[in-house]
Amino acid sequence: QQQVKQSPQSLIVQKGGISIINCAYENTAFDYFPWYQQFPGKGPALLIAIRPDVSEKKEGRFTISFNKSAKQFSLHIMDSQPGDSATYFCAASKAGTALIFGKGTTLSVSS
Amino acid sequence: DAGVTQSPTHLIKTRGQQVTLRCSPKSGHDTVSWYQQALGQGPQFIFQYYEEEERQRGNFPDRFSGHQFPNYSSELNVNALLLGDSALYLCASSETLQGASEKLFFGSGTQLSVL
Numbered sequence: 001q002q003q004v005k006q007s008p009q010s011l012i013v014q015k016g017g018i019s020i021i022n023c024a025y026e027n028t029a030f031d032y033f034p035w036y037q038q039f040p041g042k043g044p045a046l047l048i049a050i051r052p053d054v055s056e057k058k059e060g061r062f063t064i065s066f067n068k069s070a071k072q073f074s075l076h077i078m079d080s081q082p083g084d085s086a087t088y089f090c091a092a093s094k095a096g097t098a099l100i101f102g103k104g105t106t107l108s109v110s111s
Numbered sequence: 112d113a114g115v116t117q118s119p120t121h122l123i124k125t126r127g128q129q130v131t132l133r134c135s136p137k138s139g140h141d142t143v144s145w146y147q148q149a150l151g152q153g154p155q156f157i158f159q160y161y162e163e164e165e166r167q168r169g170n171f172p173d174r175f176s177g178h179q180f181p182n183y184s185s186e187l188n189v190n191a192l193l194l195g196d197s198a199l200y201l202c203a204s205s206e207t208l209q210g211a212s213e214k215l216f217f218g219s220g221t222q223l224s225v226l
Binding site for chain 1: 115144151152153154155156159167169201203212213214215216217218219220
């Protein structure tokens with residue numbers, strides 16, 4: 001049973017465009033929803049995270065939108081740049097427990 | 112300030128062998144978690160160590176074991192290696208056990224190949 005489902009599997013966006021990656025979760029007890037960015041040969045790095053008491057969080061060009069009733073959250077990357085080309089993972093956890101990751105989305109930003 | 116460091120970076124073993132992977136957490140962090148990342152997949156939680164004890168464990172067999180030392184560094188041991196154990200093994204550290212899933216800092220991992 002996959003508790004965190006991520007889509008799409010891969011995404012190609014033109015430089016300057018908006019990249020959107022979606023995640024759906026099943027466990028309503030989850031209370032922490034981060035996004036991680038991973039470059040080849042590196043470990044994942046925390047990008048931005050949200051809790052279910054807010055519907056949106058923005059940090060620079062990165063925004064998380066959260067829909068509690070639909071049990072979905074998404075990552076929006078505004079003004080996408082070639083340097084944003086990486087694999088992105090959504091994840092979820094409930095208090096005191098380990099993160100459960102989605103399968104990842106490979107983003108390619110073409111110049 | 113060094114981040115999470117893992118050694119070795121690459122390792123090749125044969126089926127049935129045993130392997131030990133090492134991790135030093137980020138300075139100031141006392142909680143260490145290990146994840147397995149198969150090719151094209153997201154990281155999967157193996158176990159977590161705090162105060163030299165295993166605090167949580169994911170759905171991995173007993174062939175996977177670990178240890179945490181008084182200086183907070185950690186080891187992951189895998190016995191009786193299978194071809195399916197080939198993966199990137201990631202160590203992650205965090206400041207406290209309470210927020211152990213939050214603000215995780217990952218190392219670059221150890222790429223294990225089992226032949």
